[in-house]
Amino acid sequence: MLSEVAIEVRNGENWVSWSYPPTIMAALREPKRWARIDLDVLASLGTYAAVALYEICARYRDNPGGVTSRKPVAWWADALSQVPAGTERREWRKFKNERLKSAIDEINSETDLEIELIEHKQGRAVVEVQFAVRRKRVAPKLRQASDVVDANLVLRAESLGIRELKLEGLIKEFSEDAVRVNIEVLEKRAANNKLREVDNAYSYLRSLLRNGGLDANDPPVKKGSRDVESELRDETISASELTAAQAYAARAEAAVPVAEWVNARMASIREELLSLSPERRQIFVDAAIEELTGKGMMTAVISRRVAQGDVLHGMVGAVVLGHYARAVYGPDWDKPDTEDMFGMRSANAP
Numbered sequence: 001m002l003s004e005v006a007i008e009v010r011n012g013e014n015w016v017s018w019s020y021p022p023t024i025m026a027a028l029r030e031p032k033r034w035a036r037i038d039l040d041v042l043a044s045l046g047t048y049a050a051v052a053l054y055e056i057c058a059r060y061r062d063n064p065g066g067v068t069s070r071k072p073v074a075w076w077a078d079a080l081s082q083v084p085a086g087t088e089r090r091e092w093r094k095f096k097n098e099r100l101k102s103a104i105d106e107i108n109s110e111t112d113l114e115i116e117l118i119e120h121k122q123g124r125a126v127v128e129v130q131f132a133v134r135r136k137r138v139a140p141k142l143r144q145a146s147d148v149v150d151a152n153l154v155l156r157a158e159s160l161g162i163r164e165l166k167l168e169g170l171i172k173e174f175s176e177d178a179v180r181v182n183i184e185v186l187e188k189r190a191a192n193n194k195l196r197e198v199d200n201a202y203s204y205l206r207s208l209l210r211n212g213g214l215d216a217n218d219p220p221v222k223k224g225s226r227d228v229e230s231e232l233r234d235e236t237i238s239a240s241e242l243t244a245a246q247a248y249a250a251r252a253e254a255a256v257p258v259a260e261w262v263n264a265r266m267a268s269i270r271e272e273l274l275s276l277s278p279e280r281r282q283i284f285v286d287a288a289i290e291e292l293t294g295k296g297m298m299t300a301v302i303s304r305r306v307a308q309g310d311v312l313h314g315m316v317g318a319v320v321l322g323h324y325a326r327a328v329y330g331p332d333w334d335k336p337d338t339e340d341m342f343g344m345r346s347a348n349a350p
Contacts, residue, residue, distance in 0.1 A: 001020065001021075001024060002018045002019065002020065003019050003020060003021045004018060004019040005017070005018045005019075006018070037054075037055060037058050038112075039304070041054070041110075041111045041112060042054065042055075042304070043304075043305070044110040044111065044165075045106055045107070045110060045111070046106065046163050046164060046165040046299065047099070047102065047103060047106065047163075047299065048080075048081075048082045048299055048300045049080040049081070049099045049100065049102075049103040050102075050103040050106040050107055051299075051300040052079060052080045052300070053080055053100075053103050053104070053107060053115070053131075054107050054111055054113065056068060056079065056131075057107070057113055057115050057131055057133045058113065060131075060133045061112075061113060061133055061135055063133065066132055066133060066134060067118065067130050067131065067132050067133065068130045068131045068133060069130060070120065070128050070129070070130040071128060071129065071130070072127065072128055072129075073092045073126055073127065073128065073129055074089060076129050077089045077090065077092065077095050080099065080100065080103065081095075081099075082300075092126055093126075096117075100117070104116075104117060106165070110165075112135060112136050113133060113134065113135065113136065114133075114134045114135075114136055115131045115132065115133050115134075116131060116132040117129065117131060118130050118131060118132055150176065150180075150263065151266070151313070151314060151315070151317050151318035151321070152262060152263075152266055152318055152334070153167070153176070153179065153180055153183065154167060154314065154315050154318060155315060155318035155319060155322070156183050156187065157183060158297060158315055160183070160186060160187065160190060160201040160205075161201045161202070162201050162202045162205065164314070164315060166202050167179070170205065170206065170209060173209075174209045178209055179205075179209065182205055182208040182209055183205065185208055186198070186201060186204060186205050186208065189204070261336045262334055262336075265333070265334060265336075266321060266334075269321055269324065269325050269329075269333075270312065270317075270321060272324070272328075273312060273320070273321060273324055274312070281311075281320075284320050284323045284324045284327070285306075285311045285316075285320055287320075287323045288311075288316060288319035288320040288322075288323055289306060289316075291319055291323075292315075292316070292319060297315070302314075302315065302316055
């Protein structure tokens with residue numbers, strides 16, 4: 001470790017001096033903190049800012065002071081952003097509201113740490129920032145294999161702008177079948193150019209689920225002096241007078257066999273993908289990565305999974321499967337025809 005050692009005589013005394021290499025001297029003067037990070041915990045985070053902030057804070061989980069180092073706001077904005085160097089930074093107030101607050105909430109709810117933002121001001125301006133870091137008394141429950149969400153459902157939600165983490169929250173609250181039915185309602189609503197654009201797909205989907213398939217922003221449907229509930233109790237209502245709630249019930253009933261067919265279809269195609277040679281499978285993996293990158297959906301978590309070779313699960317697996325299925329079976333690979341549906345119902349009949 002020593003680059004030079006010398007013995008000198010000073011005023012009749014022997015002195016030993018030595019020098020360290022420049023890289024070791026730099027490390028001694030400004031040591032970096034290291035920490036072991038559980039990849040399962042990282043996988044539970046859905047944004048780049050949350051992953052980057054967790055990796056920084058994890059180094060200070062055992063710090064006696066209970067805080068991270070104190071850095072300028074520009075340093076934190078660069079460390080927690082995925083934008084290239086030299087790009088104009090967002091104002092700290094906007095950056096905090098748009099990215100940092102959600103990242104802190106995500107870390108506090110999904111990981112083994114609890115963190116808190118500490119801002120240092122000069123006058124009214126925030127100039128430096130650090131975080132208080134504490135271990136949770138009870139470690140978070142890691143996701144089990146049985147808790148994995150249907151990859152096709154994840155992909156459909158992502159295409160509407162709903163992240164997997166938020167989708168899982170809705171599934172826990174309302175059930176996967178209810179979310180699948182209402183995702184279909186939202187897809188049709190988003191595809192209807194005659195209606196105004198949906199500003200927040202997650203809020204719209206949550207409204208559908210909370211109101212049994214009716215959007216909370218829509219006015220109540222009335223016929224004369226009776227409202228939707230009285231229509232639902234009226235057994236003589238004609239088919240042309242079906243309310244939105246009745247249409248939702250019909251969709252829910254019809255979607256069950258379709259969803260079963262699609263899941264079986266995807267399982268079969270996934271087996272085909274597993275049987276391909278690595279070189280042949282890589283063609284579809286590369287196409288999936290290109291698509292996700294173009295849509296800005298290659299988060300740090302997804303990139304890490306791809307680097308580890310985990311390309312047939314989660315959102316990446318759904319996109320890979322979609323590229324393979326379209327190439328082999330055509331664009332309607334996930335749409336059952338009448339014969340398929342009758343065959344499936346016969347097979348499932350008691």
